[in-house]
Amino acid sequence: MQIKEILSLSPSNQSLVIKGWVRTKRVSANVAFIALNDGSTIHNIQGVVSDGAVSEETLKLVTTGACIAMTGTLIPSQGQGQSVELQVNSIEVYGVADPEKYPLQPKKHSLEFLREIAHLRPRTNTFSAILRVRHALAYAVHTYFNQNQFFYLHTPIITGSDAEGAGEMFRVTTLPATNPPLTEDGKVDFKEDFFGKETNLTVSGQLEGELGAMALSKVYTFGPTFRAENSNTTRHLAEFWMIEPEVAFNELEDNMNLAEDFTKFCIKYALDHCADDIAFLEKRLLDEEKTKKKEEQSELSLTEKLRFVTENDFERITYTEAINILLQSKTHKQGKFQYPVEWGIDLQSEHERWLVEKHFKKPVILTNYPKDIKAFYMKLDEDGKTVRAMDVLFPGIGEIIGGSQREDDYEKLLQRTKEVGIEEESIWWYLETRKFGSAPHAGFGLGFERLVLFVTGMSNIRDVIPFPRTPKTAEF
């Protein structure tokens, strides 16, 4: 039986076996206490070993990090801090952990240090809480889409198209790294490669998602995505998980409604199902905030922040309106933005943060960006200058969702591919959907880790995925 279940039981004479990893052991003259955790919950169960119940040699092996099974009966706790505890009759040691060498100590560790021991960090309170919340959010994603008649579409991880334009790609090849076969003009001959052409890891399942939507109407993908960008920030990973719904007959407005409803559902799901873990993470965040300057401290606790998002409407404004608000802001008039503000610029982080964190103080959906700063597949507005794009910006995180209504007119789409220099032959299959039964449709991409970041209150994306992949780092 797992500790989560045992902690909800009433004391009885029934003998129980509890297996887990030792967090701490406290020894007094006549009694020893063992805090045991098995990852099923943030809470430990306390084992009480009375004098003589377990041999001294065995008790000596019970150290922080060791894996043991305790057998005993559940009794009401005499101490404070827990209502029940296990009166231990015997202990079996599965795996010892040399306390001189085991790196996790019963004390606070820095997140940087824990990243270096990512193979052990799930055994800490913080990371086990994060991983449980991450699981709940993943489950919420599938639950939401299933409840709303979406079909889960598996888009390829190895892709032969290089037209997605979302970033640098990782090449997939079976050719030898030294002396690969060459063409006559000295380039690598990918005709000799496994697929007979150049292939890469996907940077987005969107294009294939659109193909699915043109048959199943409502689809979503949820899978790993790879970007070979040399990004070194707290919100980028080389390997991350992306959620991409794509819906036939949806226009930009519907797309916004879906994005808002979906994120609210997921956050609410985590609040409802991970109360203990979120409470722990809230306390952790509070301790962290105390080390910051007063003006940088958040006014809201983690739970308050999450409830605020689920209970309030997202602010929806166009790019043009956002530029006007920025131009009229004190910050701009006093020249306190580092980057200039004018219609046509791609908004900088400082502009987005100001809008979200200072001006509106809630999630903001920005729409109708200039076409020149957005992707080729976005539907052109009537004015011919802007496209039906939308970005959802979250406080502290920035862009969490990027999406659009897609261009469904064959000629206009072809025109745009030419303008941005994409070869027609490389995405003929994508263009054909606009030739045969084209339909208005829209979708977006949501970075799963950014959602986990927001819900857990963590600040570095490397701490919300079990094994982060970033430039120069692929250990574990």
Add this chain to the structure above:
RNA sequence: UCCUUCUUAGCUCAGUUGGUUAGAGCACAUGACUGUUAAUCAUGGGGUCCCUGGUUCGAGCCCAGGAGAGGGAGCCA
């Protein structure tokens, strides 16, 4: 990739103007303690001061180069 800060014990950090044998807290070990909550108290062990080279009578500290990490920016999700 750019800017910036950092790298000293297992962890978190101090280390004065360049000067004898490099410190603290926690962790760990041993002992004490009648039920603890990251127990407490006492005692003890523990160092390639990131690496390479240089300046100097003398370098943890100054200089040059390199590596790694953090934060910010860009790219984006």
